[in-house]
Amino acid sequence: MLNSLIVADNIYYVKTLINYIMGDNEKMRLVNISTNGQETL
Numbered sequence: 001m002l003n004s005l006i007v008a009d010n011i012y013y014v015k016t017l018i019n020y021i022m023g024d025n026e027k028m029r030l031v032n033i034s035t036n037g038q039e040t041l
Contacts, residue, residue, distance in 0.1 A: 002027055007034045 004021070008014045014033055022028055034040040 001029055003029050003031045005032050005034065005040065007037065007040050009035055
């Protein structure tokens with residue numbers, strides 16, 4: 001299982017990235033989405 005964290009300030013890019021990377025890949029799990037570096041830390 002590969003845990004993923006996405007950090008981006010544009011929700012459009014986040015949705016596109018989730019669809020592209022996650023797709024039908026059952027080995028990946030989205031753990032969190034952050035909108036900036038401070039929030040990520």
